[in-house]
Amino acid sequence: MIEVLGLKKMFNEFIAVDNLSFQVNPGEIYGLLGPNGSGKSTTMRMLLGLLKPTEGTAKVMGFDIRDEIVEAKRMMGYVPEEPVLPQRLTGWEYANYVSDIWRIPRGPEREEELDELLTLLDIKDASDDLIETYSKGMSRKTSLVAALIHQPKVLILDEVQAGIDPRGAATVKEILNGLRAKGATILMSTHVLEIAEQLCDRIGIINEGRMVAEGSMADLRLQAKGEKSLEEIFLSLTGGPDMQKIAEYLGDVK
Amino acid sequence: MTLNDLWVLLRQDLAQSFRVSGAKGKRTEQRSTLRRLFLPIGAVLFAVVIILGLAWVVPRIGWEILDTLLTENIGTGSSLFNILLLFSFIGSIMISATTVGNSSRMEYLMTMPLSLRTLFLEKTIIVILYSSAFFLVIGTPIFIGLSIVSNAPLAFLSIPTFLGMMVVLSTLGVSIGGLLGLLFSRILAGRRRLKQAGWFIGTSLTVLVSALYYYFIFLSDGFGDILPWLGDILAALGFTSGISPGAATSALSLGFLVGEPIIINDVFLAFLYGALAIVLVNLNAYVSETAHYSGWLASGSKRTSKTKTPVVHDIWDPQTIPGFKFNTAVSVSVWYNITNIRREGRVLAQYLIGPLRFIVIIIFGMFAGGDLLMGFTPFIVIAITVPFVVSYAVSFAGYELVYEGKNLMNLQLAPLSMYDYVIGKVYSSAPFALVVSVGTSVLVSVLAPSLLVYVPAVILSAVFINQAAGGIAANAAAMGGDFKAERIVTRQRGASVQMPIRGWSILRAQLFPNMLGFAGLTAVLGLGQLLGPLFTYLALVPFGLICLSLSRRYARSAGIKLTEKEASDYL
Ligand SMILES: Nc1ncnc2c1ncn2[C@@H]1O[C@H](COP(=O)(O)OP(=O)(O)OP(=O)(O)O)[C@@H](O)[C@H]1O
Numbered sequence: 043m044i045e046v047l048g049l050k051k052m053f054n055e056f057i058a059v060d061n062l063s064f065q066v067n068p069g070e071i072y073g074l075l076g077p078n079g080s081g082k083s084t085t086m087r088m089l090l091g092l093l094k095p096t097e098g099t100a101k102v103m104g105f106d107i108r109d110e111i112v113e114a115k116r117m118m119g120y121v122p123e124e125p126v127l128p129q130r131l132t133g134w135e136y137a138n139y140v141s142d143i144w145r146i147p148r149g150p151e152r153e154e155e156l157d158e159l160l161t162l163l164d165i166k167d168a169s170d171d172l173i174e175t176y177s178k179g180m181s182r183k184t185s186l187v188a189a190l191i192h193q194p195k196v197l198i199l200d201e202v203q204a205g206i207d208p209r210g211a212a213t214v215k216e217i218l219n220g221l222r223a224k225g226a227t228i229l230m231s232t233h234v235l236e237i238a239e240q241l242c243d244r245i246g247i248i249n250e251g252r253m254v255a256e257g258s259m260a261d262l263r264l265q266a267k268g269e270k271s272l273e274e275i276f277l278s279l280t281g282g283p284d285m286q287k288i289a290e291y292l293g294d295v296k
Numbered sequence: 297m298t299l300n301d302l303w304v305l306l307r308q309d310l311a312q313s314f315r316v317s318g319a320k321g322k323r324t325e326q327r328s329t330l331r332r333l334f335l336p337i338g339a340v341l342f343a344v345v346i347i348l349g350l351a352w353v354v355p356r357i358g359w360e361i362l363d364t365l366l367t368e369n370i371g372t373g374s375s376l377f378n379i380l381l382l383f384s385f386i387g388s389i390m391i392s393a394t395t396v397g398n399s400s401r402m403e404y405l406m407t408m409p410l411s412l413r414t415l416f417l418e419k420t421i422i423v424i425l426y427s428s429a430f431f432l433v434i435g436t437p438i439f440i441g442l443s444i445v446s447n448a449p450l451a452f453l454s455i456p457t458f459l460g461m462m463v464v465l466s467t468l469g470v471s472i473g474g475l476l477g478l479l480f481s482r483i484l485a486g487r488r489r490l491k492q493a494g495w496f497i498g499t500s501l502t503v504l505v506s507a508l509y510y511y512f513i514f515l516s517d518g519f520g521d522i523l524p525w526l527g528d529i530l531a532a533l534g535f536t537s538g539i540s541p542g543a544a545t546s547a548l549s550l551g552f553l554v555g556e557p558i559i560i561n562d563v564f565l566a567f568l569y570g571a572l573a574i575v576l577v578n579l580n581a582y583v584s585e586t587a588h589y590s591g592w593l594a595s596g597s598k599r600t601s602k603t604k605t606p607v608v609h610d611i612w613d614p615q616t617i618p619g620f621k622f623n624t625a626v627s628v629s630v631w632y633n634i635t636n637i638r639r640e641g642r643v644l645a646q647y648l649i650g651p652l653r654f655i656v657i658i659i660f661g662m663f664a665g666g667d668l669l670m671g672f673t674p675f676i677v678i679a680i681t682v683p684f685v686v687s688y689a690v691s692f693a694g695y696e697l698v699y700e701g702k703n704l705m706n707l708q709l710a711p712l713s714m715y716d717y718v719i720g721k722v723y724s725s726a727p728f729a730l731v732v733s734v735g736t737s738v739l740v741s742v743l744a745p746s747l748l749v750y751v752p753a754v755i756l757s758a759v760f761i762n763q764a765a766g767g768i769a770a771n772a773a774a775m776g777g778d779f780k781a782e783r784i785v786t787r788q789r790g791a792s793v794q795m796p797i798r799g800w801s802i803l804r805a806q807l808f809p810n811m812l813g814f815a816g817l818t819a820v821l822g823l824g825q826l827l828g829p830l831f832t833y834l835a836l837v838p839f840g841l842i843c844l845s846l847s848r849r850y851a852r853s854a855g856i857k858l859t860e861k862e863a864s865d866y867l
Pocket residue numbers: 053056058076077078079080081082083084085123323324864
């Protein structure tokens with residue numbers, strides 16, 4: 043369960059997230075949508091205790107991220123938008139490294155679990171190669187493994203599908219569905235609207251740090267009167283492409 | 297290759313390093329002009345003080361005294377200039393232009409319609425400028441000040457001579473070092489295991505050989521001792537102070553200053569070295585280009601093609617420091633640190649060999665002191681242990697903490713005691729400190745068998761000092777570290793050469809532990825010499841306790857600072 047209560051983040055004079063409130067319930071996948079730079083990643087980082095909120099707060103499984111961040115963090119697993127991987131370790135070493143810093147007892151049980159995850163995501167074969175040799179999708183899968191190792195109750199996924207192949211994406215989808223069924227709380231951001239439509243129980247669209255629409259697909263349709271697809275809703279709320287400017291540019295191209 | 301391209305690249309790099317106007321955007325932290333221009337203003341202030349100081353002091357004590365002093369020491373001057381050359385050479389072995397080219401941030405530059413050679417040439421020039429900047433900032437005002445007070449008619453010519461020759465010296469050093477580094481890359485290309493040892497052995501041999509060469513050739517009375525015939529020939533040709541690059545620099549710049557007659561041979565020599573510098577720097581760019589294409593620089597970890605044989609892993613239980621049992625957080629931290637460093641042969645070499653430069657300085661003093669100091673040789677060898685173990689601490693616990701960079705995210709998310717992680721980094725340099733202190737101890741027992749009884753004390757003290765230094769360095773890193781700095785050997789970020797630990801913090805990390813080390817070791821051994829060996833071992837107890845508690849205290853404070861770091865500082 044995630045409760046976001048009036049979160050605000052300023053970088054120097056710039057307001058990245060502005061008085062944002064929403065709630066993600068257990069057994070629910072909540073999709074955070076919004077244009078580039080609208081504050082999705084910043085919001086997630088605040089929830090994880092990686093950035094200090096300028097105002098407001100949030101509760102993760104009841105723990106306030108301002109005064110009980112250590113307890114809150116223990117509940118969460120995070121896949122960052124840019125995988126953070128030590129290039130000079132192998133995938134296997136990294137998985138064990140993360141397990142160690144999460145203080146999961148060493149031993150055969152842990153190894154079986156790691157093995158399972160790596161195999162599931164098709165990166166077992168590469169697990170003895172240095173991470174610097176990984177492709178983009180392999181890095182992201184490794185990053186996902188690292189987030190799942192400690193079986194978090196709350197998952198925060200920043201564009202987790204980006205760069206993953208169709209088979210991988212389907213696997214990820216099934217895993218997330220399964221975890222939701224087991225009562226996990228999942229907050230994810232994506233730019234792929236089909237994924238949001240298929241996977242998310244509720245969707246929040248933010249623009250310039252503020253929530254501009256929220257609800258299930260049905261709610262959103264209702265709010266947006268007339269517009270049918272999520273794409274149309276999204277574009278009508280956050281602004282669509284400027285056709286005139288595009289035409290001007292194309293006219294200039296020789 | 298056009299000069300225009302070169303100029304565009306240089307301008308862009310220099311502009312990045314010496315940005316005068318800040319970015320105006322709302323997201324960017326606004327720093328005052330004073331803070332942004334801290335270094336240039338500091339340099340100018342320094343210059344003004346030196347110039348005014350010299351102009352005020354020298355007329356009072358009389359120019360003649362200085363005149364004689366300088367004239368008599370043109371020989372010493374050449375040693376000094378040669379040592380600068382040596383330093384820029386040693387420092388550049390691991391920094392070849394291609395390393396810079398390997399930076400991911402270079403990718404977009406390499407796709408531009410420029411020849412790669414121009415690009416690498418520019419990178420080498422930047423390295424040269426940075427490596428000579430410090431000496432130029434110190435030296436130029438001295439020459440300006442002295443040429444104002446000098447009564448030699450052409451004294452002011454010493455200023456451009458000094459500037460030009462310093463650039464030539466740096467260019468020679470950096471280019472030769474870079475070429476040697478490329479040679480190592482070539483030999484070790486594609487051999488991952490060999491690479492780790494190869495860089496270490498290669499660089500340490502180079503440092504030792506070049507330092508020894510320096511002492512025998514440059515520092516002794518010319519070439520007299522080793523190659524008498526060469527000395528005779530040189531004398532016959534009319535060279536007075538040798539033909540080394542440093543000699544030419546010294547003869548010309550000091551010569552102008554004191555109004556000594558300038559020998560045409562020295563001028564010729566200077567031009568010769570200038571030409572050589574130009575050739576070498578171009579050669580460096582050329583070889584870099586070749587190297588880049590032929591992939592000697594690739595880290596040697598080619599992905600083994602998708603193997604069909606099932607991957608099996610041993611149970612995860614990495615050995616950290618044999619004989620010690622740590623909790624999981626500490627042990628994984630030690631393992632991570634050593635694994636990471638070990639896998640980058642050049643970094644390992646740089647960390648382990650870096651301190652050899654101190655030896656060059658210390659031995660320089662010893663030779664200069666003559667027989668008087670020679671009696672102290674064993675103690676000097678013992679003293680060398682201190683900068684070594686401190687430097688290991690700074691690298692393993694300080695720099696490596698900063699190079700955790702983005703990985704700090706993982707550490708902050710996990711329910712991990714940051715203190716454990718930091719202290720793991722501090723521990724990880726201990727084995728290396730131990731090896732070095734054993735090494736120097738063996739040397740000492742050979743030089744002075746009577747000191748054998750102190751050997752265990754020296755070894756223990758070295759490890760204690762190393763641990764204290766590690767804690768202090770980690771704390772300095774947590775305070776002043778640039779967690780966005782890239783860990784490539786050049787410490788390049790974008791284009792500007794950056795130290796991973798900035799400003800006063802690096803001074804904290806280096807100075808205090810060295811002082812503590814020298815003072816402690818002197819006290820511990822001094823007691824033994826005065827009162828008997830037993831007292832050395834008695835003194836070792838409080839000294840060890842002090843060091844270990846310093847280590848813990850600072851590591852704890854580093855841990856707290858790291859926990860509180862915001863993601864915007866490292867992501
Ligand atoms: N460290 C920082 N310093 C200053 N401004 C920042 C920093 N990090 C983010 N911002 C600004 O905050 C705003 C929100 O950024 P954020 O990364 O949260 O966007 P996002 O919604 O995740 O975008 P994207 O879809 O591109 O990932 C942006 O305008 C960005 O420029």
